[in-house]
Amino acid sequence: MMLKPAILAALIGVAALSFASPPASAQATGDLGVVIERASGSLLVIDQSEHASLGRVEGLGDLSHASVVYSPDERYAYVFGRDGGLSKVDILERRIAARIIQGGNSIGGAISDDGRLVAVSNYEPGGVRVFDADTLELVADIPTQSKTIGLVDIPGRRFVFTLWDEGETWIADFGAEEPKITKITGIGDFPYDALVTADGRTYIAGLFGEDHLTALDLWADTPMPRKILDGYAKDREGLPVYKMPHLEGWALAGDNFVLPAVGQHEVLWVDSRSLLETGRTATHGQPVFAMAQPDGRRVWVNFAHPLNDTIQVIDTLSKQVIHEFKPGPSVLHMEFTARGHEIWVSVRDAGLVKIYDTRSFRQIGEFAADSPSGIFFTARAHRGGL
Amino acid sequence: MMLKPAILAALIGVAALSFASPPASAQATGDLGVVIERASGSLLVIDQSEHASLGRVEGLGDLSHASVVYSPDERYAYVFGRDGGLSKVDILERRIAARIIQGGNSIGGAISDDGRLVAVSNYEPGGVRVFDADTLELVADIPTQSKTIGLVDIPGRRFVFTLWDEGETWIADFGAEEPKITKITGIGDFPYDALVTADGRTYIAGLFGEDHLTALDLWADTPMPRKILDGYAKDREGLPVYKMPHLEGWALAGDNFVLPAVGQHEVLWVDSRSLLETGRTATHGQPVFAMAQPDGRRVWVNFAHPLNDTIQVIDTLSKQVIHEFKPGPSVLHMEFTARGHEIWVSVRDAGLVKIYDTRSFRQIGEFAADSPSGIFFTARAHRGGL
Ligand code: DHE
Ligand code: DHE
Numbered sequence: 001m002m003l004k005p006a007i008l009a010a011l012i013g014v015a016a017l018s019f020a021s022p023p024a025s026a027q028a029t030g031d032l033g034v035v036i037e038r039a040s041g042s043l044l045v046i047d048q049s050e051h052a053s054l055g056r057v058e059g060l061g062d063l064s065h066a067s068v069v070y071s072p073d074e075r076y077a078y079v080f081g082r083d084g085g086l087s088k089v090d091i092l093e094r095r096i097a098a099r100i101i102q103g104g105n106s107i108g109g110a111i112s113d114d115g116r117l118v119a120v121s122n123y124e125p126g127g128v129r130v131f132d133a134d135t136l137e138l139v140a141d142i143p144t145q146s147k148t149i150g151l152v153d154i155p156g157r158r159f160v161f162t163l164w165d166e167g168e169t170w171i172a173d174f175g176a177e178e179p180k181i182t183k184i185t186g187i188g189d190f191p192y193d194a195l196v197t198a199d200g201r202t203y204i205a206g207l208f209g210e211d212h213l214t215a216l217d218l219w220a221d222t223p224m225p226r227k228i229l230d231g232y233a234k235d236r237e238g239l240p241v242y243k244m245p246h247l248e249g250w251a252l253a254g255d256n257f258v259l260p261a262v263g264q265h266e267v268l269w270v271d272s273r274s275l276l277e278t279g280r281t282a283t284h285g286q287p288v289f290a291m292a293q294p295d296g297r298r299v300w301v302n303f304a305h306p307l308n309d310t311i312q313v314i315d316t317l318s319k320q321v322i323h324e325f326k327p328g329p330s331v332l333h334m335e336f337t338a339r340g341h342e343i344w345v346s347v348r349d350a351g352l353v354k355i356y357d358t359r360s361f362r363q364i365g366e367f368a369a370d371s372p373s374g375i376f377f378t379a380r381a382h383r384g385g386l
Numbered sequence: 387m388m389l390k391p392a393i394l395a396a397l398i399g400v401a402a403l404s405f406a407s408p409p410a411s412a413q414a415t416g417d418l419g420v421v422i423e424r425a426s427g428s429l430l431v432i433d434q435s436e437h438a439s440l441g442r443v444e445g446l447g448d449l450s451h452a453s454v455v456y457s458p459d460e461r462y463a464y465v466f467g468r469d470g471g472l473s474k475v476d477i478l479e480r481r482i483a484a485r486i487i488q489g490g491n492s493i494g495g496a497i498s499d500d501g502r503l504v505a506v507s508n509y510e511p512g513g514v515r516v517f518d519a520d521t522l523e524l525v526a527d528i529p530t531q532s533k534t535i536g537l538v539d540i541p542g543r544r545f546v547f548t549l550w551d552e553g554e555t556w557i558a559d560f561g562a563e564e565p566k567i568t569k570i571t572g573i574g575d576f577p578y579d580a581l582v583t584a585d586g587r588t589y590i591a592g593l594f595g596e597d598h599l600t601a602l603d604l605w606a607d608t609p610m611p612r613k614i615l616d617g618y619a620k621d622r623e624g625l626p627v628y629k630m631p632h633l634e635g636w637a638l639a640g641d642n643f644v645l646p647a648v649g650q651h652e653v654l655w656v657d658s659r660s661l662l663e664t665g666r667t668a669t670h671g672q673p674v675f676a677m678a679q680p681d682g683r684r685v686w687v688n689f690a691h692p693l694n695d696t697i698q699v700i701d702t703l704s705k706q707v708i709h710e711f712k713p714g715p716s717v718l719h720m721e722f723t724a725r726g727h728e729i730w731v732s733v734r735d736a737g738l739v740k741i742y743d744t745r746s747f748r749q750i751g752e753f754a755a756d757s758p759s760g761i762f763f764t765a766r767a768h769r770g771g772l
Binding site: 382 | 413414415416417418434435456457458459460461478499500501540541542543561585586587605640641659679680681682683703723724725726727728745764765767768769770
């Protein structure tokens, strides 16, 4: 009823990109975002309300894997590239505001709750480097002698990360006069990724070397490692792990966290308080991302190669798959609008980003993108722990 | 370390307003907001990162009570005034983009999850009116023959509100072709306000005529009224209710909701799953807003006249007051930055908005405002149920 059919019709199915020059007049940033173009080292600035791409920014290095965080004003996207590149992209003026190569091989980053510090974790040479968000000047270098994984920000200008070789989690506190580091040992063998819950309280590491995960209560004065989901893969033949599942996809769905099971065709449900398993749902393939809608009512799952043309939607109450569809070849990522009315899907080998209404499951838009992978809306600026 | 001392020093304690003209160049909106100036029918556009006011917008009618929601792009603030005025303010250009008098006496409003519909609930003549968020043209009129309260938006382009006289809750669904209304009876005597949890699942109404609250599970096919906190004020002398507590202040702190008790000098803690009471904390006065930090770690409480010069901070784990301070005469409202590193406080009779660091409790800024009341940051655009 409120839709303007003419405009909608004009948008749906239009694959043309409009590369207008940067806005001369005022432009709000709350409904913008970026899509990583993984093959060409570029990104598209996208507009949620227009269902369209506004323009391309090039020269971002190796984005064959990339993730993004935003400044609090939702103007700058910090892009963490595979080659250790850290780029600060001005999405209003659609240009690179600053760019450095900060390490040899990096995989992720985070931004402090006050937006002043950007941290990057490195596989090579290992360790975490912290930069001034304005200038990208080095503020602190935290060497670890180990590949670092699971870097997240928590309240109070703090970062948490984990050491692959040592099985230690470190909390770096930049809120005090002098940065302070707290080390927690005994996390377990070969933590490969970690996440923190949205409130910044529970940090959970996935382990390659053991059949459980490890949780830390960061509200405790001295956080103690606690085993969870012990033996969850016992007696089960592991499937080949084509893609390491992304724990970051952990999301609160009602009273449960949902997570992609490692090497299995299923997602696990874990009570968010007790951290005990509450159920499993068999899926089409090996899940890559299991993402809860912002309201937690449903969980959307995509899958590893070769079953990656499909998305399944699971109902949170019944834990049943209630919908399945095929957006096209190589679905790499999904992103909800902040309040969950739409989901945007990267279909790499179709060169398209497709947009779906989450209630009706209908496709309501699409636009062209060059090998699209990650989609990141600016609303992430207002959330911690990413 | 990352702070720029010179800039900070220049900001702290500077009460001057800079009324620059609207920005000619690009300006992001993610860290902006508005402060209601309740006596003069105006608002200030504020900038979180600058700790300052950017300019004033006048001519908004009677704002002696007002609330605000935002468009998804964080450009437009919809201001609901006491006189039934609905104003759409362009915070980038700092001007009124549209304004109507939609009813005789209104108290609150909401915006649909897709940002296309703005709804207002009216005391006089009663009922809910729904407007096109672009044009403020009337889209739907839902008469009720009753004062309507507790209007909120929930996912799927739906609004929920409650009828004071009939004790009924209505769900208006604008997601389908034809708007559809579902009525739930038996809410209780004289519901005076209601809220929905952040995930849009649990709707809770406070009652004037009975000694309990009523909860609805909106995920159920047929939501059934359920009594909660039954008899919570039994055998207790009620204090005069100078200000009706704002249920909207309900916030999730760890595993609990915190709410201001009606007519008592205390806040109540309620388990977010069982909805059973888990504790009470005695407070300085009768609480008006009990607001949990975004991370849930602490709860900040302000109080009704004549004890309204004080704020207390309660620790979520111990439920103890851990800090108390006096920002000045008539503290009316508090707003956290999206990720909780700062809290902004309206001190009406000092004509100031004061800014505090939530971790150290130190004051880190302030600026002048004319009888400030509500403070609303644009990050609200990305949250439902407000
Ligand atoms: C640690 C890590 C993060 C969190 C970064 C942060 O918080 O800043 C992350 C995030 C991501 C994010 C950001 C997720 C988010 O929602 O924030 C995306 C889209 C993503 C798309 C992919 N990832 Fe990712 N990813 C890995 C690791 C990670 N990926 C791997 O180890 C793995 C298996 C092998 C590799 O190629 O490095 C891997 C393969 C993939 C893919 O194959 C995906 C699906 C497609 C692609 O383009 O590479 N990873
Ligand atoms: C129903 C309601 C809402 C939710 C609106 C929405 O969701 O759109 C609300 C919100 C609000 C909000 C927005 C809260 C938020 O965080 O969203 C504020 C700042 C506020 C400041 C006050 N309110 Fe409010 N308020 C009432 C009712 C309400 N106030 C009253 O019935 C009461 C007691 C009497 C009246 O004056 O109408 C009342 C007095 C006050 C005050 O005295 C306050 C503290 C100062 C003032 O300026 O009036 N009310």
